[in-house]
Amino acid sequence: MTITTVAHTQSLAIPEGFFSQQPLIARAPGRINIIGEHTDYNNGFVLPAAIDKAVYVAVERRSDHIVRLYSTDYNEQYEFSLNSLTPTGTWCDYILGVVDQLLKAQLPITGFSLVLKGEVPIGAGLSSSAAVECAVAFALNELFDLELSRITMAGIAQQAEHTFAGVRCGIMDQFASLLGKKGYAVKLDCKTLAYDYIPLQMEGLSIVLWNTNVKHSLASSAYNERREQCRQGVTWVAEKYDGVESLREVTPAMLEETVAARNALVYKRCKYVLDENARLLAACEHLASGNMQALGQKMFESHSGLQHAYEVSCPELDLLVDWARDEPAVLGARMMGGGFGGCTINLVKEDAVEMLSERIAARYYGQTGLQLTTHVARIENGAEIII
Numbered sequence: 001m002t003i004t005t006v007a008h009t010q011s012l013a014i015p016e017g018f019f020s021q022q023p024l025i026a027r028a029p030g031r032i033n034i035i036g037e038h039t040d041y042n043n044g045f046v047l048p049a050a051i052d053k054a055v056y057v058a059v060e061r062r063s064d065h066i067v068r069l070y071s072t073d074y075n076e077q078y079e080f081s082l083n084s085l086t087p088t089g090t091w092c093d094y095i096l097g098v099v100d101q102l103l104k105a106q107l108p109i110t111g112f113s114l115v116l117k118g119e120v121p122i123g124a125g126l127s128s129s130a131a132v133e134c135a136v137a138f139a140l141n142e143l144f145d146l147e148l149s150r151i152t153m154a155g156i157a158q159q160a161e162h163t164f165a166g167v168r169c170g171i172m173d174q175f176a177s178l179l180g181k182k183g184y185a186v187k188l189d190c191k192t193l194a195y196d197y198i199p200l201q202m203e204g205l206s207i208v209l210w211n212t213n214v215k216h217s218l219a220s221s222a223y224n225e226r227r228e229q230c231r232q233g234v235t236w237v238a239e240k241y242d243g244v245e246s247l248r249e250v251t252p253a254m255l256e257e258t259v260a261a262r263n264a265l266v267y268k269r270c271k272y273v274l275d276e277n278a279r280l281l282a283a284c285e286h287l288a289s290g291n292m293q294a295l296g297q298k299m300f301e302s303h304s305g306l307q308h309a310y311e312v313s314c315p316e317l318d319l320l321v322d323w324a325r326d327e328p329a330v331l332g333a334r335m336m337g338g339g340f341g342g343c344t345i346n347l348v349k350e351d352a353v354e355m356l357s358e359r360i361a362a363r364y365y366g367q368t369g370l371q372l373t374t375h376v377a378r379i380e381n382g383a384e385i386i387i
């Protein structure tokens with residue numbers, strides 16, 4: 001494929017003649033989450049951060065109603081009309097879902113051409129889909145002078161995931177991708193969307209992602225099922241207690257009283273969410289006071305909850321966390337993101353990262369026949385315009 005001479009075309013591999021002039025280029029990152037898993041759609045707390053792996057989009061306005069999309073990674077091109085957007089079951093949905101939300105909000109957009117290139121591994125629990133949605137929302141906001149706030153764009157990107165990708169996700173991934181800050185984690189209250197930046201100064205420690213390189217197929221159906229179980233629990237508590245709209249207003253005693261005897265599984269799921277919120281609040285204090293050992297302990301506890309109570313882990317993730325527990329150089333480890341595959345997040349003593357990654361990868365290969373990949377996450381800013 002020949003490359004034009006406009007800036008960044010080389011790294012984005014923009015096909016010759018795709019744009020008539022220098023396109024606008026935006027980047028939006030993937031994310032990690034230190035603790036607070038499956039709490040966002042329950043109005044709880046999360047502690048994500050944007051990372052050094054991002055999605056890039058180049059965009060140019062058109063004067064018609066055509067949306068022309070090219071993916072560098074898939075080497076595929078599609079065209080759609082703004083007048084009839086429906087889910088396609090392809091990578092285009094993460095883009096079209098955003099466009100559909102902009103149209104529904106009656107924002108003044110026209111057709112456009114777009115090139116997409118991603119470096120966030122897909123299915124790794126690093127929110128590659130949110131990164132695409134956020135990069136698109138951010139780029140189109142700039143291209144069409146829509147003047148949307150980052151928080152509004154996060155909501156739009158989340159809705160895109162609901163309507164076009166079919167996953168009823170919370171706000172964490174999109175929020176982190178748009179509002180992340182270099183060197184900081186975002187402590188986000190998903191009920192009010194109030195947030196604080198907490199410095200991630202972890203002297204002598206690295207945030208290491210070990211990718212199982214598996215993604216089990218039940219991930220999105222199980223995700224929606226967990227969400228539904230939590231909603232059921234809330235309904236039962238609310239029959240007895242006024243003002244209960246989410247698990248955030250629910251105490252362990254209320255849960256015990258109104259849900260435990262009615263449905264043990266729903267109780268177990270809801271109790272996990274309450275416990276995870278409590279773990280997150282404790283973890284934030286440990287982080288602020290520099291007690292990394294205690295923070296790591298909360299991460300291990302989080303994993304146990306995800307494995308046994310919320311049941312969204314898988315054997316490959318459990319192996320990695322079990323081995324991490326036996327390593328003195330690992331302060332904390334847990335599965336990250338929606339679950340059923342993807343990465344574990346590990347707090348590892350910096351000087352042991354290389355040796356340990358090699359050892360765990362060899363052990364993982366020996367046990368599963370699968371390759372383990374390691375990424376040491378650097379914490380970066382949220383979405384930005386590059387050109």
Ligand code: GLA
Pocket residue numbers: 036037038039040041127169170171172173337338339
């Ligand atoms: C996925 C979703 C998020 C969040 C996590 C689990 O990443 O997109 O909204 O629910 O799973 O914490």
